[in-house]
Amino acid sequence: MIKIPQAGRDLETIAVIGAGTIGSAISISLAKAGYHVISTRRRPDLNAGLKAYGITVTSDNVQAVTSADMVILTLKPADLVSEMKKLSQILEGKIVVSMAAAVPIRVIRHILPRSFIVRSMTNIAAEVNAGYTPFCTLEEDEGKISFVSRVLGVFGETERVDEKYMDALTALSGSGPAYILTIIEAMMYGGLKVGLPRSIALKASYQTVMGSAKLLAMSGDHPSAIKEKVITPGGVTIDGIYELENGKIRTSIMKAIESSTLKARKISKDLFPEESDKN
Ligand SMILES: NC(=O)C1=CN([C@@H]2O[C@H](COP(=O)(O)OP(=O)(O)OC[C@H]3O[C@@H](n4cnc5c(N)ncnc54)[C@H](OP(=O)(O)O)[C@@H]3O)[C@@H](O)[C@H]2O)C=CC1
Numbered sequence: 271m272i273k274i275p276q277a278g279r280d281l282e283t284i285a286v287i288g289a290g291t292i293g294s295a296i297s298i299s300l301a302k303a304g305y306h307v308i309s310t311r312r313r314p315d316l317n318a319g320l321k322a323y324g325i326t327v328t329s330d331n332v333q334a335v336t337s338a339d340m341v342i343l344t345l346k347p348a349d350l351v352s353e354m355k356k357l358s359q360i361l362e363g364k365i366v367v368s369m370a371a372a373v374p375i376r377v378i379r380h381i382l383p384r385s386f387i388v389r390s391m392t393n394i395a396a397e398v399n400a401g402y403t404p405f406c407t408l409e410e411d412e413g414k415i416s417f418v419s420r421v422l423g424v425f426g427e428t429e430r431v432d433e434k435y436m437d438a439l440t441a442l443s444g445s446g447p448a449y450i451l452t453i454i455e456a457m458m459y460g461g462l463k464v465g466l467p468r469s470i471a472l473k474a475s476y477q478t479v480m481g482s483a484k485l486l487a488m489s490g491d492h493p494s495a496i497k498e499k500v501i502t503p504g505g506v507t508i509d510g511i512y513e514l515e516n517g518k519i520r521t522s523i524m525k526a527i528e529s530s531t532l533k534a535r536k537i538s539k540d541l542f543p544e545e546s547d548k549n
């Protein structure tokens with residue numbers, strides 16, 4: 271039987287298997303939130319810095335899984351499959367959350383038929399509790415689902431979605447920080463071009479992105495409605511908007527998300543051809 275730890279009563283242990291970039295980010299976030307975290311990778315010396323957060327760092331996946339209340343897999347898609355096969359016995363009866371892009375629940379279930387399977391996708395802002403972490407599952411035990419939701423909630427906003435949206439969400443919010451940071455970098459360069467000091471240009475850029483997102487989230491308005499308020503007739507902003515439209519910024523971003531979604535689907539199809547035949 272799967273044990274569901276109660277918030278604040280047990281020191282819950284989360285194993286993060288494959289703690290590279292995103293696995294390290296979520297390990298830090300979980301440790302700061304008070305969970306006991308065991309993070310693994312093949313070269314644990316590269317994660318020595320995680321020990322400062324009280325995280326146990328090891329290359330021993332078996333030891334990590336054995337003592338865990340929940341196992342989060344942050345391996346690359348191909349490594350995920352091979353490692354799940356190796357760990358299938360000790361993952362029996364465990365709550366297993368896959369954060370890998372492009373790996374369908376059906377594939378995970380086939381390898382781990384006796385585990386409680388969740389597929390999720392966070393983003394790098396999880397490290398500062400400001401991510402967006404959708405998840406999907408075919409399981410029905412609401413107690414365990416709410417435990418999963420509570421743990422994923424440490425990374426920022428979380429919500430349960432249908433699995434059919436996961437490739438698109440991988441492209442939009444999983445990859446999204448890379449697009450937004452490109453925009454922030456471009457804004458900063460714009461500032462440098464017109465003579466701002468580097469530190470002011472950088473802070474003005476990220477603070478403007480953060481503030482715009484916060485206003486959007488808190489007002490519940492459509493982005494266009496807020497944008498219209500910024501554009502003073504005959505003023506400064508409209509000239510910048512004219513250039514952005516001329517550079518097809520909206521088409522570029524839409525194409526970026528579409529291309530990333532198609533890439534997720536391609537990875538899935540290449541790795542699991544038998545699954546795509548079923549769709
Ligand atoms: N980067 C991101 O922002 C996000 C990534 N993801 C998903 O997370 C997954 C990992 O991505 P990312 O963190 O970028 O990639 P990384 O390459 O940074 O991390 C993968 C890690 O897996 C480790 N690893 C490989 N094989 C094993 C094994 N057998 N046992 C233990 N650890 C192992 C590697 O360790 P070592 O280097 O020591 O060999 C490596 O550090 C992907 O599936 C990706 O889709 C999801 C959300 C966001």
Ligand SMILES: O=C(O)[C@@H]1CCC=N1
Pocket residue numbers: 371440444445
């Ligand atoms: O680039 C990738 O494949 C992963 C998925 C989402 C963010 N990084």
